[in-house]
Structures are given as C-alpha cells and as structure tokens.
Amino acid sequence: MRIGELARLAGVSTRAVRYYEQQGLISSRRSANGYREYDEADLRLVTEIRSLVTVGFTLRDARPFVECLRAGHETGGSCPESVAVYRRKLGEIDEQIRALLDRRAEVAAQLAEACPGCTLTREDPR
Amino acid sequence: MRIGELARLAGVSTRAVRYYEQQGLISSRRSANGYREYDEADLRLVTEIRSLVTVGFTLRDARPFVECLRAGHETGGSCPESVAVYRRKLGEIDEQIRALLDRRAEVAAQLAEACPGCTLTREDPR
C-alpha cells in the first residue's frame, strides 16, 4: 500500500508518516516511480506509535516499542526496554498529577483569599 | 532601582523583565543615561507575575491581576476579572488532572498486559 492508505488505516496524516520515517522510527521501500510502499508490518508500527502518542508518549519514548515489534515480538511492549519506558512514564504521570494537585490547592487557596465563598462552586477532583 | 536589582528581588531574569515590558505587563521610566528605573510598585507587579506563572498561569492569564494591582487594589486577585481567571484555571487544572488519571490507568493497563506483576511496584497516586 502507499502512504495515503497507510495513513488512513493508521489514523494519522501522511505528513506524520513521513516525519516518523525522518525520525528513523519506520523505513520505506520505494516502487519504480519513487512512491513509498508499505505492508502490514509497517501499519502495525505506525498504529503502535499512534496509540502511544495518544496516551502522552513522545516519539523518543515510542522507539523501544517500535524496535521491539521490528525484532519480531508480538507486541511492542513485551521487551524489557519497553517495560522500562512504561514504568518511567507511570512515574512521570504520577509526578505531574501530584504537581497539578498542588497547583490546584494553591490556586484554590488564592481564590478563597481573594473572594471568600467562591471556592464552594467547584468540587475536589479526587 | 534598576533592572538587575528588580530581577534579583523578584527572582526572575532581566530578560524576563524586558519581556514583560514588551508584552505590556509592566512599564518603565528611564533615567538620564537610558537605564530603566523601577520602584516598589513595579517589584510588586513582577512578583505577582512570577507567582502566577509559577503555578501554571500564562502571561495572558496574569494580565488582569497586573491591571488590578495597577488600579490600586491591595492584591491582584481582588478584581472580578482576576476571579474569573482563577475559576477558569481551576476548571482547566481539573480537566488536566482527569486526563492524566485516564492516561495513567491506560498506561498501567498496558504495562499489566505486557508484564503481569509489574504494576504492583507503583502505588495509586490518589
């Protein structure tokens, strides 16, 4: 299949596909006319990248997963490097959540000071 | 005082102070040699901006607070426009927290699938 179909099936833009190639995440064969040619394995790679990016992974984070799939594993997450990224990401997310909870408390406190009673309108997100 | 002292007292860079001026958040008088000259009121403005930015506000968000102080109010948050920003920010933060909690659950689920037992090492951030 060509880049348009690949992109449609994976739910990304053709620009994104070319960008992934530029970043070394995927590769491409070329047909006689110079068009990029892809197969099912490429589709799995792009789908993996997309699903990871959707939940907040960077392309750098996605690399171990892609390499894991390329190495022939069933899923991108079944290699130790991928598991390490999973664990690191969980830590980062936990830290972000903690920071946001702190910020929320800070902002709510400032609001309460500036306008007593205003705080009652929003509930605690926990 | 000049820009260096102002920046030191407020805990920002001189570059940041000039940027705030460029964005119209603060103004400056000039002494004979062309140096920017500031007073205590300017320090309060920059301090207000810094404290807001620290908890995640943009400079655009900070503007009502600065104008509130300029209008002679004791605190930057005691004007209705500032309170509106507070409330909007609280909503945004709540939404970010919800999104992060969703992401965390998603990542934890993927990790659990890729490596059963690995999930036990991190605790729930709630």
Add this chain to the structure above:
DNA sequence: CTTGACCTTGACGTTGACGTCAACATCTAC
C-alpha cells in the same frame, strides 16, 4: 488530452516564554 487524485522533496510556520549572543554604552572602583 485533460482533469483530478495521489505522490515527491524542501522549507517555513506554529506555540510560549524566555535564553543567548552580538555589539555597544555607562558607571564604579582601584
């Protein structure tokens, strides 16, 4: 033959809040 859908590379634009450098002026202290 020509429209139109698809492809190519290359390169600038987006977003916010500055960092960093250039090239120069000013002032203080010794």
Add this chain to the structure above:
DNA sequence: GTAGATGTTGACGTCAACGTCAAGGTCAAG
C-alpha cells in the same frame, strides 16, 4: 585609565510534532 559589572537594542535559537504551503512528477479515468 582600565577592568569589570551593568545597562541598551536587536535578533536568532530553543522545544515537539507535525501543519501548510510551493512547485512539481505520476497515473487512472473519461
């Protein structure tokens, strides 16, 4: 007088992941 700290404006660099042109080549259908 000179070194060093400080000030000035101007302007490009940073970060991520593409979006969005520009200017063209390729190919099937009518």
